[in-house]
Amino acid sequence: MKISAANFLSHIARFTPTLAVVALSVPLAFAQNAAPFAAPALVPQSAAPSNTQLASPQIERRVNDLLRQMTLEEKLGQLVQYSDAGYETAADAQQAPGKNPEARNRVDSMQLASTGRLGSMLNTVGKDHTNSFQHAAVEKSRLHIPLLFGADILHGYRTIYPIPLGLAATFDPDLVASVSRISAEEATTAGVRWFYSPMVDISRDPRWGRTQEGAGEDAYLGAAMARAYIRGYQGNDLSNPTSVAASVKHFAAYGAAEAGREYNTTDMSLSRLEQFYLPPYKAAAAAGAATFMSAFNALNGLPSTANRFLLQDVLRDSWRFNGFVVSDYTAVMELRNHGIAPDAATAATKALLAGVDVDMMSHYYDAELPALIKSGRVPISAIDEAVRRVLRVKLALGLFEHPYADSPEVIAAVPEHRPLVRKAAEESLVLLRNEPFDGKPLLPLARTAAHIALIGPLADAGSQMIGAWGGPDKNPDTVTVKDALESRAREAGGSLDYAKGTEITGDSQAGFAAAVDAARKADVAVLALGESSEMSGEGGSRSRLDLPGNQQQLLEAVAASGRPIVLLVFSGRPLVLDWAAQHIPAILEAWFPGTEAGSAIANVLFGDAVPSGKLPMSFPRDVGQEPLYYNQFPTGRPPLNIDLTKAPNFATRFVSRYIDVPNDALFPFGFGLSYTQFAYSSVSLSATSIPLRDAQLGDARKLITATATVKNTGDRAATEIVQCYIRNLGASLEQPVRSLQGFARVALAPGESKQVSFDLGFNELSFYNNAGKAVIEPTHYTVWIGGSSLATDHADFDVTP
Ligand code: BGC
Numbered sequence: 001m002k003i004s005a006a007n008f009l010s011h012i013a014r015f016t017p018t019l020a021v022v023a024l025s026v027p028l029a030f031a032q033n034a035a036p037f038a039a040p041a042l043v044p045q046s047a048a049p050s051n052t053q054l055a056s057p058q059i060e061r062r063v064n065d066l067l068r069q070m071t072l073e074e075k076l077g078q079l080v081q082y083s084d085a086g087y088e089t090a091a092d093a094q095q096a097p098g099k100n101p102e103a104r105n106r107v108d109s110m111q112l113a114s115t116g117r118l119g120s121m122l123n124t125v126g127k128d129h130t131n132s133f134q135h136a137a138v139e140k141s142r143l144h145i146p147l148l149f150g151a152d153i154l155h156g157y158r159t160i161y162p163i164p165l166g167l168a169a170t171f172d173p174d175l176v177a178s179v180s181r182i183s184a185e186e187a188t189t190a191g192v193r194w195f196y197s198p199m200v201d202i203s204r205d206p207r208w209g210r211t212q213e214g215a216g217e218d219a220y221l222g223a224a225m226a227r228a229y230i231r232g233y234q235g236n237d238l239s240n241p242t243s244v245a246a247s248v249k250h251f252a253a254y255g256a257a258e259a260g261r262e263y264n265t266t267d268m269s270l271s272r273l274e275q276f277y278l279p280p281y282k283a284a285a286a287a288g289a290a291t292f293m294s295a296f297n298a299l300n301g302l303p304s305t306a307n308r309f310l311l312q313d314v315l316r317d318s319w320r321f322n323g324f325v326v327s328d329y330t331a332v333m334e335l336r337n338h339g340i341a342p343d344a345a346t347a348a349t350k351a352l353l354a355g356v357d358v359d360m361m362s363h364y365y366d367a368e369l370p371a372l373i374k375s376g377r378v379p380i381s382a383i384d385e386a387v388r389r390v391l392r393v394k395l396a397l398g399l400f401e402h403p404y405a406d407s408p409e410v411i412a413a414v415p416e417h418r419p420l421v422r423k424a425a426e427e428s429l430v431l432l433r434n435e436p437f438d439g440k441p442l443l444p445l446a447r448t449a450a451h452i453a454l455i456g457p458l459a460d461a462g463s464q465m466i467g468a469w470g471g472p473d474k475n476p477d478t479v480t481v482k483d484a485l486e487s488r489a490r491e492a493g494g495s496l497d498y499a500k501g502t503e504i505t506g507d508s509q510a511g512f513a514a515a516v517d518a519a520r521k522a523d524v525a526v527l528a529l530g531e532s533s534e535m536s537g538e539g540g541s542r543s544r545l546d547l548p549g550n551q552q553q554l555l556e557a558v559a560a561s562g563r564p565i566v567l568l569v570f571s572g573r574p575l576v577l578d579w580a581a582q583h584i585p586a587i588l589e590a591w592f593p594g595t596e597a598g599s600a601i602a603n604v605l606f607g608d609a610v611p612s613g614k615l616p617m618s619f620p621r622d623v624g625q626e627p628l629y630y631n632q633f634p635t636g637r638p639p640l641n642i643d644l645t646k647a648p649n650f651a652t653r654f655v656s657r658y659i660d661v662p663n664d665a666l667f668p669f670g671f672g673l674s675y676t677q678f679a680y681s682s683v684s685l686s687a688t689s690i691p692l693r694d695a696q697l698g699d700a701r702k703l704i705t706a707t708a709t710v711k712n713t714g715d716r717a718a719t720e721i722v723q724c725y726i727r728n729l730g731a732s733l734e735q736p737v738r739s740l741q742g743f744a745r746v747a748l749a750p751g752e753s754k755q756v757s758f759d760l761g762f763n764e765l766s767f768y769n770n771a772g773k774a775v776i777e778p779t780h781y782t783v784w785i786g787g788s789s790l791a792t793d794h795a796d797f798d799v800t801p
Contacts, residue, residue: 049322051288051396053238059395063388069143075383076369078119078145078390081326081360082109084129107363109133116141119390120148120194120326122360127409130191138403146403148394150194150247150326154213154469155179157186158410158477159417159595163467163572164199164225166428166591168215168616169672171721171743173228179424180232182417184244191405193397194245196293198229200280201250205627206617207260209540212468212572212592214255216616217629217669219276220740223283230287238290239398241407248284250295250328252310253277257297260626262541265298271733273299274768276631282319290323290393294356296331303338305331306347311355324389326358327351333362344368349378357386413477413595425593425600430613431673432577435585437564442586444607444675445524445566453497453522454485455515455558456529457504457551458570464504467592468537468572477595481528481568484598488606497522501558504532505549512557519561526605527555528568533592536572545576545623552579559583568601574619574667581666589615607675612719612745614672614788618665625661630669630789631736639663670723670740670788676714676750683708683785683795695776695799701761708785708793709755712748719747720787724758728767730779735767738782738789756785765799 049055067075112118114136124130130149137147155161161179162169170176187195199213202222215225226248233246253273257264268277281292292315295304304310305327315321332351333344341347348368351359359365372378394400434441445452458464462478482498489496501515502508519525529551535542546552556579559565566586569575580587588611593600603609620628635656642652644662657663686705695703710722724742728735742758765781766774778801784791 050285050320051322053396054322054392059392062395063391074116075387076366077117078387079358080366081120081122081358082107083122084109084124110136113137114140116143123151124149125151125190125192127190127405131404134403146399148194149191150196151192152469153183153187153195154197157183159413159421160466161421161424161594162428163212163592164214165212168225169430169613170427171614172427172745173224175424176228177232180229184233185242186410188242189407189410195233196247198226199249200226201255202277203255204629205260206573207541208257209536212536218740219279222280226280226284227287230284230289238396241402245290245393247291247293248281248289249293251281251292253299254295254297260541262539263296267300269770270772271768271770274772285319285321292325294325294327296328303335305356306335306350306354308354324357324393325355327356327360329360330362332359332364345372352382357389418596421594422596422600425596426603426609428591428613429604429611430589430615431611432587432589432667434673437585442564445605447606448492450494451522453518453525455499455501456527457500458530459528464533465597466594467533479596479598481598481601484602488602501554502550507550516557516561519558519563524564525558526566530570574617578621610675610716610718614670614721618669619667621666622661631739633734634737668789674718676712676716676718678720678787679711679713680786680793681709683793685795685797689798689800692778692799692801698762702759704760705757706783707755707757709753711753712750715750717749719745722746722756725784727782728779731777
C-alpha cells in the first residue's frame with residue numbers, strides 16, 4: 001500500500017489529522033424553537049418515505065427480529081461512533097476543543113466492536129484495517145451486527161477531482177454523479193461504505209473556509225449538485241458493494257455563520273431559511289440520501305444538534321426522510337458549550353429527543369443514556385427508534401451479507417479514472433479575464449510557445465492541488481502545473497524556466513529577482529498563486545481575501561517586467577483580485593483541481609480544452625462587501641444611474657451603497673469566459689400570463705416555458721452554460737433582484753445556434769412566506785436567459801388573479 005491508512009487519517013481526521021411543498025406550515029414550531037420538544041406542526045408534503053429501499057418490509061422484519069434480541073447496551077452501541085483510536089488519549093483530551101470532561105479515558109474501539117457496543121467508525125480506512133474491526137464485530141459480538149465505516153471523502157478517494165466548489169463551477173450534475181461514483185468504487189475497496197458528503201451548506205460569505213466544501217451561494221445550483229452526489233454515491237441500489245450511503249451535511253444553515261467565522265451562530269427568518277438555505281438538503285433527502293449529519297451551529301438560538309424543528313419537523317415530518325442522523329464531531333457534547341445543556345445528561349437527552357440518532361465521538365450516549373432511561377427521562381422507545389434507523393441503513397447496504405472489503409484495494413490514483421477527473425478539472429476552471437496582448441486574446445497560448453516562465457509557490461505543489469479533504473498529504477500521483485508544462489515544452493520544442501518566487505505565506509523577497517528575471521526572458525509568464533489548501537476547509541476562516549503572504553508583491557514585480565502574464569489562482573473560495581483584474585491580461589480561477597491538476601490546466605492554457613466553467617460564488621472587489629451574493633433583496637434606495645466608482649456627493653450619497661467601493665461583484669455569480677463568444681437572441685415565453693388557480697397546483701412542473709437561442713459567434717467549438725433567472729415583482733414579501741431557476745450546458749460548433757428552453761413550474765416560480773409555506777401569488781415575473789447573472793435578454797409574464 002503506497003499510502004497508509006494512518007497517513008490518510010492524519011490528513012482528513014480532526015484529531016489524527018419532486019413534489020413541491022404546498023403546505024409547509026410551521027410557524028409555531030419555528031417561533032417556539034427554544035422549546036425543542038414542541039409537537040411537530042408540519043404537514044407532510046408526501047406520504048412516501050424518502051428512501052424506498054430503507055422502507056422495505058423485508059428489512060423491517062429483520063430489524064424487528066434483531067431489536068427483540070438486543071440488550072440496552074447493544075442498542076446504545078449502535079448509536080455511538082468512534083475512530084480507530086477510540087475516543088482520545090487523556091493527553092489529547094486535555095487539548096482537544098471537543099474534549100469530553102466526563103470521559104477522559106480512552107475508549108477501546110476494538111473491544112467495543114467485539115462486544116457489540118460500537119455501531120460505526122469514522123475515518124477508519126484501509127482494507128486490512130477495516131476488516132480487522134469488522135471481524136471483531138461480526139465474529140465476536142453476540143448478535144454479529146456489522147460495523148459501518150464512514151469517512152470524509154468529499155471529492156475523491158485516491159483519484160482526486162476538484163473541490164466541491166470547483167465541481168459546482170462545472171454546472172454539470174452528470175459529471176458530478178460520475179466522479180462521485182468513482183470515488184465510491186475506490187473507497188469501498190478500503191471498507192468505507194458511508195461518505196460524510198455531500199456538504200450542501202449554502203455559503204454567501206467566502207470568509208467562511210468551508211465554502212470550498214460546498215456548491216457556493218445559490219440554492220438552485222446547490223440542489224442540482226446535491227442530487228448528483230447522491231445519485232453517484234448511492235447508485236440505484238445501496239446493497240451494491242460499490243455503493244456508499246451519503247451523509248448530507250451539515251444540517252442546517254451552517255454556511256450562514258455570522259461574519260464567516262467558523263462554528264459561529266446563524267440567525268435568519270423562516271422564509272430565508274426555506275428559500276435560500278434548505279433547498280439543497282431537501283433535494284438530497286428527496287434523492288434518497290440515507291443519512292444526514294446535524295451541524296455544529298445554532299440556528300435562531302437553538303443548536304442544530306438539539307433542534308427538533310430541523311431534525312423532526314422539517315427533515316422527517318415534512319420531507320419524509322427515513323434514514324438516520326449522525327451528529328457532527330462531538331456536537332452532542334458541544335451543546336454544553338452552547339449553554340443549553342448544563343450537564344452531559346441534558347446534552348444527551350436534548351440531542352436524542354431532537355432526532356440525533358448517532359453520537360459521533362462525544363461518548364455521551366453510551367455514558368449517559370442508561371441512567372436516563374432508568375430514570376424515565378428518556379423513553380426506551382426513543383432509543384429503539386434510533387436503533388431501527390441505523391439498522392435499516394446497515395441492512396440496506398447489504399453489510400450483513402458482505403461485511404468485509406474483499407476486492408483488490410485501491411491504493412493509488414486509478415489510471416482508468418484519470419480521464420474523467422481530468423475532464424472534471426478542465427470543466428471546473430473559470431476564465432475570468434482574457435485581454436488582448438499583441439492584438440489578440442492572450443489565451444490560448446500558441447502550442448508552439450517558445451519560452452515560458454513558470455512562477456509561483458503553487459506551480460510545483462502536488463500536495464496543494466488536492467484540497468483540504470483531498471486525501472493523503474503527499475500525493476505522489478498528482479500532476480503539477482510544472483510537470484504538465486515541462487512535458488508540453490518537451491513535446492513542442494519550447495522551454496520552461498521555473499522560479500518559485502516566494503512561499504504561499506511569508507515575507508521573504510529573496511526569490512523575487514529570479515522570478516522577474518525568468519519572466520523578462522520569456523515569451524509568456526504563467527504565475528501560479530493563491531492559498532494553500534489548508535487555508536480553507538474546516539477551521540479555515542479568513543478575515544482577508546487577498547493573495548496570502550507577499551504573493552501580491554511578487555505579482556506586481558513580475559508584471560512590471562512588461563511581459564504577458566497568465567495568472568492561475570488556486571483557492572478554496574473567491575479571492576479579491578481587484579488589482580489583477582486591472583493589470584493582468586489573463587486570469588484563470590483553478591480552485592484545487594485534484595490529481596490531474598497540471599494536465600487539465602495545460603489543456604486549457606493551450607486550447608486543447610476550451611474553458612466553460614462559471615462562478616458558483618460572486619468574487620468581491622473588497623472583503624468589506626461580504627456577504628456579497630447576486631440574489632440579494634432590493635432596497636428602498638437602489639443606487640440607480642449612479643456611478644458608484646466615484647465618491648458620493650450630496651446627490652449620490654443617500655442610496656444603498658458604500659462610499660469607498662462599488663456595490664457589485666468584481667466577477668459575478670454565473671460569470672466565466674470562453675475562447676469563443678456567444679450571442680443570445682431575445683427571450684420568448686410560451687404564454688404571457690398564467691391563471692393563479694393553475695399556478696397554485698403545488699405539483700405543477702411546467703407552467704410556462706422560456707426559450708432563447710444561443711449562437712457560437714466565434715471560431716472555436718465550445719460549451720456555454722446557459723442560465724435562466726427570474727424576478728418576481730409585487731409579491732407579499734420582497735423577492736431577490738433575480739434568482740437562478742434553470743441552467744443547461746450547450747455544446748456549439750463555430751457558427752452554430754441552438755434553442756434552449758427552460759420549463760418553469762411551481763418550484764421555480766414559488767417563494768416561501770414567513771409561515772414556511774411555498775406560495776405563488778398574482779404577481780409579475782421577468783425571465784432572463786443568458787451567460788451569467790448579468791444576463792440582459794428578458795421577457796415578462798403575469799400570474800393573473
Ligand atoms: C466536520 C465534518 C466531518 C466530521 C468527521 C467534523 O469536524 O465538521 O464535516 O464529517 O468532522 O470527520
